[in-house]
Amino acid sequence: MPVRKVVRIDDEKCNGCGLCVTPCAEGAIQIVDGKAKVVREELCDGAGFCLAVCPTGALSIEEREAPEFSGEAARDRTTQPMAGSKQHITQRCFLCGSGEGAEVLMPCRFKGDSLWVCVRCLPRLIHG
Numbered sequence: 001m002p003v004r005k006v007v008r009i010d011d012e013k014c015n016g017c018g019l020c021v022t023p024c025a026e027g028a029i030q031i032v033d034g035k036a037k038v039v040r041e042e043l044c045d046g047a048g049f050c051l052a053v054c055p056t057g058a059l060s061i062e063e064r065e066a067p068e069f070s071g072e073a074a075r076d077r078t079t080q081p082m083a084g085s086k087q088h089i090t091q092r093c094f095l096c097g098s099g100e101g102a103e104v105l106m107p108c109r110f111k112g113d114s115l116w117v118c119v120r121c122l123p124r125l126i127h128g
C-alpha cells in the first residue's frame with residue numbers, strides 16, 4: 001500500500017456534530033454511532049477541506065499507508081448511501097437561517113468559527 005495523506009479523526013475530540021460530512025465532496029466522512037468516521041480510505045483524497053469546519057479540532061491530516069484514492073469509488077459513493085450512516089447533513093446560513101435547499105451556501109470562517117453563509121446574505125457580510 002502507498003504512503004499518502006489521509007484524514008485522521010480523534011474519537012475523543014469528536015462530538016458527532018456532523019459539520020465535516022457535507023464539505024467532504026467524496027463522501028468519505030459519515031457519522032456512525034454518533035462519531036465521524038472515514039468510511040473507506042480510498043474515498044479520502046487527503047485534501048483536508050473538512051479540517052477547517054471542525055469546531056473541536058478532531059480532524060487532522062496524517063501521512064500513512066492507505067489504499068490509493070479512487071475517484072471512481074468516490075463517484076459511486078455519492079450516489080449510493082451507506083445503510084446506518086448519515087449521507088448528508090443539511091447546513092444553514094448563519095445569518096438568515098436559510099437551508100441549502102433554498103439558497104446556495106458557502107463556507108466561511110469568522111472569529112475562529114466555521115460558518116455557512118448564503119449568497120443572499122454574502123453582500124451584507126462584504127459591505128456591512
Ligand code: SF4
Nearest residue numbers: 014015017018020054
Ligand atoms: S466536525 Fe469535528 S466534531 Fe463534528 S463530527 Fe466532524 S470530526 Fe466530529
